[in-house]
Amino acid sequence: MAISRKNVLSVFIILLCVAGLSLTASAADKLKVGFVYISPIGDAGWTYQHDLGRLAMEKNLGDKVETKYIENVPEGPEAERVIRDLAKSGYDLIFTTSFGYMNPTLKVAKMFPKKRFEHSTGYKTSKNVGTYMCRFYEGRYLTGIVAGKMTKSNTLGYVAAFPIPEVIRGINAFTLGAKSVNPDVKVKVIWVNSWFDPGKEREASEALIAQGADVITHHTDSTAPTLTAEEKGVYAIAYHSDMSKYGPKAHLTAATHVYGDFYTRTAQSVLDNTWKSEQVWTGIKEGSIALAPMNPVVPADVVALVEKTRKGIADGSVHPFQGPIKDQGGKVVVEAGITLSDKELLGMGYYVEGVLGKIPK
């Protein structure tokens, strides 16, 4: 394309106008977006992924938005105060990123009917409170396939934090994924009763490895299970974030959550005045769940199978919780041809066949 001098000039003028417009726009309509985090951001884990999402939104929307995060906010009364302070300080869209912020978010939302709130992992909404969550279980199912193919002992180890439905759903999806390629596989679960305690996560991983597990995964927040797997010479599948740095040999892949698109979309809808309170549950299809790059030790046919399943989940032809599914007693809980509804998934309180042990009551 030949560019004449005149064209350059007009482009320049247009650019100036656009810049001028966006300047005035930013002064008037800059959307202030607040984030409430349960822990420090750190380098991996739950909060880290949310913060990557925040940064992606900042990048996508440029100076149309201004963001702020408050970290280390305990669930309970402190959360209510922090959320309220954000709302009061002119933040029009507030993301609260831990389950325990549910009731505080709703209380504050009632006091600030003009502000928009988005609460992660909860189940209550109101006129100005929406919820959002990733279909974490889809990633779990895919990593289960990797684990089922890579195990030699047919024993997989799972370090879990607390017996809530989200964690149980992950254990079941992982188990179903592994069993889909290796029917003999068993999953051992150890509950550490903490979202975050590197020492305990290490000790639980060690116990699982000692009991024969040769692939370790976890639903806790630190990199300790991956580190331990690396040290003991077994495989690890990380959660939340890519943790390959902490176990270059052990780290097969990780089931990660991607919030950038959702945060961008939501902020944009507030800017456009089209925001509605919704219950958003997005997964592989929407790009909210992604696997970290596979370790080279994973054979090509396994990588291909995972990719095929990933596409299947994206187009709806595969569902991790597709019947027949048996519970631990061998009883069919989901008939063939039926998939579990979102509501049933949300309240999941039993283990599927292949998980060892009982859910703590």
Place this chain on the structure above:
Amino acid sequence: MFVKIEPRSEPSKAMKYLSPLIAAVLMLISGLIIFSLLGKNPAEAFHAFFVEPVNDLYGIGELLIKASPLMLIGTGLAVGFRASIWNIGAEGQLAVGAIFGGYFAIIFYDYSGLFILPLMIAAGAVGGMLWASIPALLKTVFNANEILVTLMLNYVAVLLLALLVHGPLKDPNGYGFPQSVLFGDSAILPVLVEGTRLHLGVFLALGGVIAGWVFLQKSFTGYQMQVAGLAQKAATYAGFKYKKLIWIGLLSGGLAAGIAGVLEIAGPIGQLLPSVSPGYGYAAIIVAFVGRLHPGGIFLSSLLMALLYLGGESGQMNLDLPSAVTGIFQGLLLFYLLAADFLIHYRMRLDRSRLEVN
């Protein structure tokens, strides 16, 4: 050393009031240094930390509801501390109080009436005292060290609360999440000022502080506790029953912490959660000492401690200060306050003899 430290013949009245001011000045200086190092304008930073959080009615309400459990527990603990009975288990006693109180809120969910709240508070008091009676029993019967027992029981209590909230006390319609139902209106402390979270429990906390003052300053048993703390042998010689004092010392802490637990769940939380306290039981120990084990001082120091918490949040909000700075700041201020009390009982003098030799 040219400076000689000597005890004063009696505590200095002037220093009693001056020493907190000296601590405040020292902290202002440290703050200047810290904030400058972080590249923040110190004036703005101080404003964000100490003024911003309480510059409206809501903020003052927050200050008071944050200070309430601290002053209540601090007073309860001071009773024991005066007799050198080291109850560091208020965190666990608070959790058990919340379990007991919360249980009644849950079983009377379908009822309404004025009996529910008093019942919850009484149950919380019983729960806290029950938990505190374990170290009291083990100390009086088996001579077991109460510091260790109360500390260990903190962990047990917090796990017990988690166990119950994951199990029998879980909201049956809550999708399996570990939390109880939201309490009914009859189980919630009424809000005193519209637009704030200031609730009736603040008066209960103040009442507790006053009751503590009467007990410690006016009653004979309170006097006995003090004597026992200064010299256990003298107290035994004087015929005080030390075992009785152990029971009183531990139970008063349990009573206060148990009630504080109910105030939290029936106040700003409104339900039972796996964790009902952000460490009030530990913070109250410092509050008690910074307040010099005197209920009046405890009242003031609880407000200060509460302000430090709120200031940390405000610093994050307004200045992007990392949350870690709050801890440093709290620690420093507490160091200064504890250190400045030295001036009440001791004086520093230039050692003239040594100066002359030089």
Place this chain on the structure above:
Amino acid sequence: MDGDILIQILVASIAAGTPFVYAALGELVTEKSGVLNLGVEGMMLVGAISGFIAMAKSGSLLVAVLCGMTAGALMALIFAVLTLTLMANQVASGLALTIFGVGLSAFLGLKYTSIALPGVPELHIPFLSDIPVAGQLLFSHDILIYSSLVLFGFISWFLYKSKAGLILRGIGEAPKSAHALGYNVIGIRYLAVLFGGAMAGLGGVYLSVAYTPMWVEGMVAGRGWVALALVVFASWRPLRVMAGAYLFGGITIAQFHIQGFGIEIPSQLLSMLPYIATIIVLVLISRDQKSIRLNSPASLGLTYHPNNQ
């Protein structure tokens, strides 16, 4: 449960108990001098991040250990100035030290959360490490575990066989008499407190450099409090501190194994086990008044000033 797993549980218990060994032995010396420092958790955290930063910068374990110990000792120095020179209450000062340490370590570590360290390799001693059972149990640990055993030997000798240890215990027992005999009570207590801080720092270094080689805020996760409990649990005897530390580590490991075997007990109940066990053992020991009297420093936690007779 086959024998192999039993050995693995034992090996893991030793590693899990080692941070307690360092911190509790240090606190033991501090308490023997009559000073109660509740700030162990804070000192461990500051030690952990300082050691981690040193390891990341220098790559040398020795430098990391020295930095962690120095940082722990500096934290202890704050406590010592407060309680020994300015005669502030020990319980409150210790708790304030923990609050300060939690904040300071988080602050120092802000830029270090994304660094992965290589960890500390297990020593492989030719022949010895290959002996079945005993080789695994005794000769397959990292150097910090062996040095904790050396420390134990040193402290046992120091407290009960050396003259300096006798003086230290005397000061913890009856500071006024020790002062009358011409010993510098405050000076010696300073040293004991600094030593306790250095050891707590070293315990922190073990966590952040060897056990879980990473830095994350609050990674000590309550181990400082357990170390404090262990000292009392051990009724101020070094050998019992060791036993208690490994027992505590062992119970935690064992409860994870019990879960792995699918035995049906609520995990919260299992998590309570170590704490309840500690209380029970304490009660059993404390019933014997003589043994407590013999070992518990009589002046523990009491403020002392030579001019304040």
